[in-house]
Amino acid sequence: MTYNAVSPNVLAQFKSILEEQYIINAEKEEFQQYCQDQTEDLVFYPEIVLKPGSADEISQIMKICNEHQIAVTPRGAGTGLSGGALPVHQGVIISTERLNKIIEIDERNFQSTVEPGVINQVFQEAVKERGLFYPPDPASKGSCFLGGNLSLSAGGPKAVKYGVTKDYVLNIQVVLPSGEIIWTGANVLKNATGYNLTQLMIGSEGTLGIITKIVFRLIPFPAHTIVLLVPFRKEEEACAAVSKIMMAGIVPSGLEFMEREAILWSANYLKISMVVPDDIQAHLLIELDGNNLERLYQEAEHVYEVVGQFNIGEVLLADSEAQKNELWKIRRNIGNALRASTVCKDEDTVVPRAELPALLKGVKEIGNRYNFKTVCLGHAGDGNLHVNVIKGDMSDFDWQNTVPKGIHEIFELCVKLGGTISGEHGIGFVQRPFIGIALSDIHINLMRGIKQVFDPKGILNPGKIF
Amino acid sequence: MTYNAVSPNVLAQFKSILEEQYIINAEKEEFQQYCQDQTEDLVFYPEIVLKPGSADEISQIMKICNEHQIAVTPRGAGTGLSGGALPVHQGVIISTERLNKIIEIDERNFQSTVEPGVINQVFQEAVKERGLFYPPDPASKGSCFLGGNLSLSAGGPKAVKYGVTKDYVLNIQVVLPSGEIIWTGANVLKNATGYNLTQLMIGSEGTLGIITKIVFRLIPFPAHTIVLLVPFRKEEEACAAVSKIMMAGIVPSGLEFMEREAILWSANYLKISMVVPDDIQAHLLIELDGNNLERLYQEAEHVYEVVGQFNIGEVLLADSEAQKNELWKIRRNIGNALRASTVCKDEDTVVPRAELPALLKGVKEIGNRYNFKTVCLGHAGDGNLHVNVIKGDMSDFDWQNTVPKGIHEIFELCVKLGGTISGEHGIGFVQRPFIGIALSDIHINLMRGIKQVFDPKGILNPGKIF
Numbered sequence: 001m002t003y004n005a006v007s008p009n010v011l012a013q014f015k016s017i018l019e020e021q022y023i024i025n026a027e028k029e030e031f032q033q034y035c036q037d038q039t040e041d042l043v044f045y046p047e048i049v050l051k052p053g054s055a056d057e058i059s060q061i062m063k064i065c066n067e068h069q070i071a072v073t074p075r076g077a078g079t080g081l082s083g084g085a086l087p088v089h090q091g092v093i094i095s096t097e098r099l100n101k102i103i104e105i106d107e108r109n110f111q112s113t114v115e116p117g118v119i120n121q122v123f124q125e126a127v128k129e130r131g132l133f134y135p136p137d138p139a140s141k142g143s144c145f146l147g148g149n150l151s152l153s154a155g156g157p158k159a160v161k162y163g164v165t166k167d168y169v170l171n172i173q174v175v176l177p178s179g180e181i182i183w184t185g186a187n188v189l190k191n192a193t194g195y196n197l198t199q200l201m202i203g204s205e206g207t208l209g210i211i212t213k214i215v216f217r218l219i220p221f222p223a224h225t226i227v228l229l230v231p232f233r234k235e236e237e238a239c240a241a242v243s244k245i246m247m248a249g250i251v252p253s254g255l256e257f258m259e260r261e262a263i264l265w266s267a268n269y270l271k272i273s274m275v276v277p278d279d280i281q282a283h284l285l286i287e288l289d290g291n292n293l294e295r296l297y298q299e300a301e302h303v304y305e306v307v308g309q310f311n312i313g314e315v316l317l318a319d320s321e322a323q324k325n326e327l328w329k330i331r332r333n334i335g336n337a338l339r340a341s342t343v344c345k346d347e348d349t350v351v352p353r354a355e356l357p358a359l360l361k362g363v364k365e366i367g368n369r370y371n372f373k374t375v376c377l378g379h380a381g382d383g384n385l386h387v388n389v390i391k392g393d394m395s396d397f398d399w400q401n402t403v404p405k406g407i408h409e410i411f412e413l414c415v416k417l418g419g420t421i422s423g424e425h426g427i428g429f430v431q432r433p434f435i436g437i438a439l440s441d442i443h444i445n446l447m448r449g450i451k452q453v454f455d456p457k458g459i460l461n462p463g464k465i466f
Numbered sequence: 467m468t469y470n471a472v473s474p475n476v477l478a479q480f481k482s483i484l485e486e487q488y489i490i491n492a493e494k495e496e497f498q499q500y501c502q503d504q505t506e507d508l509v510f511y512p513e514i515v516l517k518p519g520s521a522d523e524i525s526q527i528m529k530i531c532n533e534h535q536i537a538v539t540p541r542g543a544g545t546g547l548s549g550g551a552l553p554v555h556q557g558v559i560i561s562t563e564r565l566n567k568i569i570e571i572d573e574r575n576f577q578s579t580v581e582p583g584v585i586n587q588v589f590q591e592a593v594k595e596r597g598l599f600y601p602p603d604p605a606s607k608g609s610c611f612l613g614g615n616l617s618l619s620a621g622g623p624k625a626v627k628y629g630v631t632k633d634y635v636l637n638i639q640v641v642l643p644s645g646e647i648i649w650t651g652a653n654v655l656k657n658a659t660g661y662n663l664t665q666l667m668i669g670s671e672g673t674l675g676i677i678t679k680i681v682f683r684l685i686p687f688p689a690h691t692i693v694l695l696v697p698f699r700k701e702e703e704a705c706a707a708v709s710k711i712m713m714a715g716i717v718p719s720g721l722e723f724m725e726r727e728a729i730l731w732s733a734n735y736l737k738i739s740m741v742v743p744d745d746i747q748a749h750l751l752i753e754l755d756g757n758n759l760e761r762l763y764q765e766a767e768h769v770y771e772v773v774g775q776f777n778i779g780e781v782l783l784a785d786s787e788a789q790k791n792e793l794w795k796i797r798r799n800i801g802n803a804l805r806a807s808t809v810c811k812d813e814d815t816v817v818p819r820a821e822l823p824a825l826l827k828g829v830k831e832i833g834n835r836y837n838f839k840t841v842c843l844g845h846a847g848d849g850n851l852h853v854n855v856i857k858g859d860m861s862d863f864d865w866q867n868t869v870p871k872g873i874h875e876i877f878e879l880c881v882k883l884g885g886t887i888s889g890e891h892g893i894g895f896v897q898r899p900f901i902g903i904a905l906s907d908i909h910i911n912l913m914r915g916i917k918q919v920f921d922p923k924g925i926l927n928p929g930k931i932f
Contacts, residue, residue, distance in 0.1 A: 243575075291715070442642075443648060
């Protein structure tokens with residue numbers, strides 16, 4: 001597919017839709033921030049960045065781009081880890097940052113209607129004030145947009161109990177590549193009225209339409225949480241304990257695995273003093289939630305019993321807000337800590353939960369063989385392990401040639417174990433070369449066919465997924 | 467679209483795949499049972515019924531039908547209420563009844579792999595023996611197949627707390643119209659690897675592929691349940707109480723609305739003695755579940771407080787297995803009771819929960835205006851109201867001409883209230899004339915486009931949805 005450049009004529013049309021301040025060209029200082037996301041050190045330049053303020057303006061822009069076959073890359077907060085928001089075919093970036101209103105919180109129906117540029121944490125806090133709970137909370141919740149969360153069906157630590165983004169979306173307003181505006185479903189908890197366009201849109205990484213409104217379902221906010229930090233002397237035992245906890249009938253609201261170095265790296269980055277005895281290889285961060293504090297302490301006792309069967313160090317129980325927040329802060333900043341000191345490739349591996357020990361063992365073995373270092377952490381309760389490959393002082397040649405061979409093997413192992421190559425980060429741009437490991441030509445052809453139905457000219461987020 | 471008849475040549479090919487006993491023609495006694503489902507009194511005759519025993523045999527059959535442009539209607543247990551399994555274009559019925567194995571229950575991962583012809587209740591009981599829980603349980607759970615449940619994303623009473631079928635499916639093996647066999651996803655809790663073909667398949671009513679294996683996720687089985695039957699003197703107050711219960715922070719595992727006549731009709735059908743005082747217009751059946759019985763009784767107290775604000779009769783609390791089963795049996799048999807004594811149209815309306823009183827009021831007003839009687843019941847916690855239009859001694863002319871006008875208005879009201887025209891029964895054959903109320907031409911064109919990608923010759927379940 002070839003795309004046309006943004007001609008002076010097209011630019012003039014954009015100027016008739018948007019005020020000057022919402023059209024960002026390379027001469028403006030802020031242009032640079034739209035040329036990268038959080039993926040490795042990749043930089044791609046669009047021709048122009050547009051900041052529309054409504055679905056109607058997006059519709060007008062899409063019609064123009066569709067007519068002139070101009071590549072359009074939708075962009076949220078740019079916190080993605082697979083390069084989904086990078087304008088790899090230049091053209092136009094449409095930023096949803098001005099669509100940042102919480103339109104309604106409907107307490108009677110436990111629903112909320114928002115625009116896609118609302119920050120995840122802002123939304124969580126707004127609904128919490130009404131006693132309601134929106135569980136999906138990616139590590140970047142303080143900056144990522146809800147629209148971007150939908151594009152990848154983002155997860156986060158709470159997914160083990162509460163599911164991922166797709167489990168909270170009832171209805172989406174979308175601008176199609178044609179400029180037409182539709183709602184994908186209805187504002188109801190169950191819907192058997194034709195194909196599920198809502199679920200098709202979620203996880204489609206901005207390749208089928210631009211999200212302009214979202215109706216979420218919410219649940220009652222749980223009154224209490226307790227957090228446990230359990231140090232393990234053997235990494236594989238930390239992984240094995242995950243299944244044991246779940247099989248004991250405990251459903252934690254968070255069940256996170258962190259390698260020794262992950263936690264140290266983050267604590268150091270945050271300047272939090274944290275002593276990890278030399279013989280500790282990994283930690284599990286376990287959160288329990290519910291409405292009855294006494295029951296929670298009983299559940300914590302039960303967790304102690306289960307993890308006590310393994311070779312563990314001293315368990316830290318956090319029940320003050322300050323302690324809990326500090327532990328979660330360490331967990332959430334591992335990615336930032338790594339990225340602040342080295343270039344990383346963040347592989348979003350996912351397998352059936354009980355296969356985690358086999359996956360971790362395989363990852364380390366492959367890393368040794370290809371001579372790269374990994375720092376592993378992630379949502380162990382979901383079988384979702386983030387494998388951070390560290391560049392450090394590796395040569396660019398090895399980074400670009402040798403490492404991908406190792407990643408290829410890691411992904412093959414995921415699929416062999418019943419899993420796949422991305423749990424919540426998406427395929428985007430950087431995982432595209434690996435898609436054939438998870439999907440056959442039959443799958444790809446079906447997906448390409450669907451893409452063609454929505455976007456016959458292929459203008460929307462080209463160069464992504466397949 | 468026109469379809470070819472099953473020629474002697476094609477029949478000979480079927481005979482090379484299947485033993486004689488698995489090829490059912492009109493001369494065999496059992497043929498008749500494949501010509502209808504539970505939808506009104508509709509009867510459609512296929513040319514032949516095939517009962518393959520494996521995905522591979524289905525694949526071979528599909529290849530033949532695709533080559534010869536023969537209509538194929540997949541069929542589960544035939545418990546559908548929208549005519550989705552009726553062979554409206556004749557051709558071949560493929561029954562999945564022989565694919566009835568529970569292949570694996572994986573206790574380590576809380577997963578199970580099954581064939582589509584497993585009966586819902588058989589599956590529930592098998593996983594319960596391992597301490598696991600598969601919540602979706604349509605009223606027909608004693609006979610309906612899991613494959614059919616996927617085709618409509620079936621719900622049932624537990625959906626208010628636990629969600630519907632789509633929330634428990636991880637991966638599906640599907641035979642495409644081309645005969646190709648694919649898995650739609652991976653056996654993982656989260657998956658951001660390309661478009662969500664799994665969710666696209668669910669609710670597609672057998673128009674995109676034939677389901678041949680399903681991987682479900684399961685959850686721990688809750689140890690205890692309590693059931694409350696609350697009689698209301700005013701129907702609208704029963705509806706209004708639904709929102710109040712949820713807003714009080716209670717998440718029941720069942721929250722069912724039954725009109726006065728619904729419960730009487732069913733008790734009478736089951737020959738269960740049931741006294742309903744003259745001034746009672748409706749009941750709510752409320753189930754609470756959890757692992758701590760003491761907490762459940764506290765929650766039941768809380769429910770009493772909330773419903774006590776309304777004009778109610780004496781609440782029945784059922785905590786013995788016998789009592790609970792009897793109440794659920796009455797609820798589950800309302801549909802059977804109605805169908806045993808009259809032809810019904812079962813409209814599967816769904817709105818945001820808090821709009822239920824407005825929906826019920828509208829339904830009655832429209833029924834009065836068009837002179838038809840309705841018996842209403844359903845999953846009030848989900849805003850899903852089953853409106854049974856009773857034929858009784860109405861003339862065939864009115865049944866076929868006047869009633870649909872009223873139904874049209876009821877569906878328009880649903881959409882106006884933020885809802886849609888089917889929550890869990892699907893569009894199938896009988897709701898197809900109404901699809902335009904919920905979906906625009908843009909939606910229909912997208913769906914037709916998707917259909918075309920999967921099934922270019924349009925052979926799979928033609929005449930359904932759109």
